[in-house]
Amino acid sequence: MRILHTSDWHIGRTFHGNSTMDALAEVLAALVQQVRDQAVDVVIVAGDVFDSATPAGPAYTLLGDTLAALHDTGARVIVTSGNHDSAARLGFQARLLRDGIHVITDPLHAGTPVTIDDADGPVHFYGIPYLEPAIVRQHWDGVALKTQAQTMAHAMNLVRAGMAEHSGRSVAIAHCFAAGVDATAGLEREVRQGGLDVVPLEVFDGPDYVALGHIHGRQKLSERVRYAGAPLHYSFGEQHKQRGSWLIDLDASGLASAEWLELPVPRRLVTLTGTLDEILSAENVAAHADDWVCAVYSDALPQAEPMRRLKERFPHCAMVQHAPAGSTGDQVEHSYAARLKTAVTDTERIEAFLVHVRAGQGPTERESELIREVLDERVIAEALV
Structure with a gap:
């Protein structure tokens, strides 16, 4: 079976106030042609399909056109939601899509595979949508889910339980910040709150291949665990990172090969x-x-x-x-004003304040846990309003 692993399309994102819609449409059209030329059987989109939980109309149009074009190649498509997506909106759209396009947004389906057969038998695809601990812990009583690491570990346990029930090869799809990656400063922080949200590599043991999303540059954490990165450059911090996707081949025994397919860069x-x-x-x-x-x-x-x-x-x-x-870059980077300017989450703002008032000393591990618990309680309270 031939699989194309892509992620982080971020449809609707702007680049310093400039629309990226036309450039992304060009790149996704090239991706569709690669799927056709390489006779790809399954296309994986590992989260962050949209850049916003409330995308504008043209973003839906581009997604619909791209999914339809991929379907017309004969490939099956499996999409999971990321931290930028609204799982509810993306999941609602899934019911309107044609057969052969699977959109996975429900965390309770993590252990239920999408099964696709080839000449060597079934391949089971386990899609794990982005899991915010404060939101999803209600689904699993009695399980400690305070961090991304704990939540992803629980989801992967569900995947391995599903693998035990479904013989054959398996592929897991997830959206998170895994240990050992090289992140883009100022871009990939929403799933990485201090050190609490880093997911250890061993959490992904089991499947023949693990397709990850969230990091915007390609990363090979092991032969079987990889990030594809974003198909378009979304910041100057990414300018030296290649754009493309992983072409994965599975044979009867599992992972056979992984090849990088470059995508065009509309404007350097x-x-x-x-x-x-x-x-x-x-x-x-x-x-x-x-x-x-x-x-x-x-x-x-x-x-x-x-x-x-x-x-x-x-x-x-x-x-x-x-x-x-x-x-000195150190003076600029470590000024309180600079930290606040680049901070996106409340956690980062609190950490910036502590570093400022403590002369460079950030929160301790225990303080980070307490900060996260307090902020999680606020997220839950807001979700119930």
């Missing part, structure tokens, strides 16, 4: 450094006029209207930063 990303005049040089303009540009200029004093001047030469300049020569 580049970070230019130097004085503003150096960045605006004719050489840079000739090389990067069509690229997304992040300009980091090192003049001693802030320059007048730097973005306007940059856009005159680089129409797709998306970001400008002033970093005077002699300033």
Whole structure:
């Protein structure tokens, strides 16, 4: 059986205020062609289909068009929800889709496989939607589910129980932050609260292949546990990371091979450094006029209207930063204002405050647990309103 492992489409995401819809449509069309050319049997989308829990109409249109195109290749499609998705909305849409497209959003179905047969027998696909401990612990009484690690371990126990009942090869699909990955700073933090939400690699023991989502760059944690990453660059921190998906072959005994298939990059990303005049040089303009540009200029004093001047030469300049020569990245990175600016979750804001008032010392392990418990109680209270 031939499987294409992709994830983190983030349909509807913007890039520094610019729509990515057309670029993503181009990339997903290339992915569909790869499925056709490689005679793929099953396409996996491991979470974060949308970028928002309330996607706009065009996002639904792009998803529907892409799923229909994948179905027309003859491939089966299995989609799970991620932390950016609304499981309820994605799950509702599942009932409207055609046969052969499976959307898994219910945590109670973690141990129930989607079974697809090939010449060597059945392959059982176990989809695990994103599991927020504070929300899903109500489904499993008597099980300690305070962290992502505990919750994912419980879900994988359900998967292994399902494997015991269904003989044959197996594939697990999950969306989480696994131990050993190289994350993109400022992007992949919603599932990683301190060290509590890191899932140990051994949690994924058992299946022939584990298709993970959440990390935006490709990662091979082991031969059988991998991240595919996002199909499009969504930040300058990702500019050097390849875009693509994993082509997985299963034979009669299990995992036979894994090959990386690159996807096109509609517009390259580049970070230019130097004085503003150096960045605006004719050489840079000739090389990067069509690229997304992040300009980091090192003049001693802030320059007048730097973005306007940059856009005159680089129409797709998306970001400008002033970093005077002699300033240290450590000073910028560790300032309280910088931490608050990049913090997305309440946990990160609390951690930034503690680091600030304690001269660099963050919360202890016990304090992190207490912070998480208090915030979880608030999430539950809000969910019940």
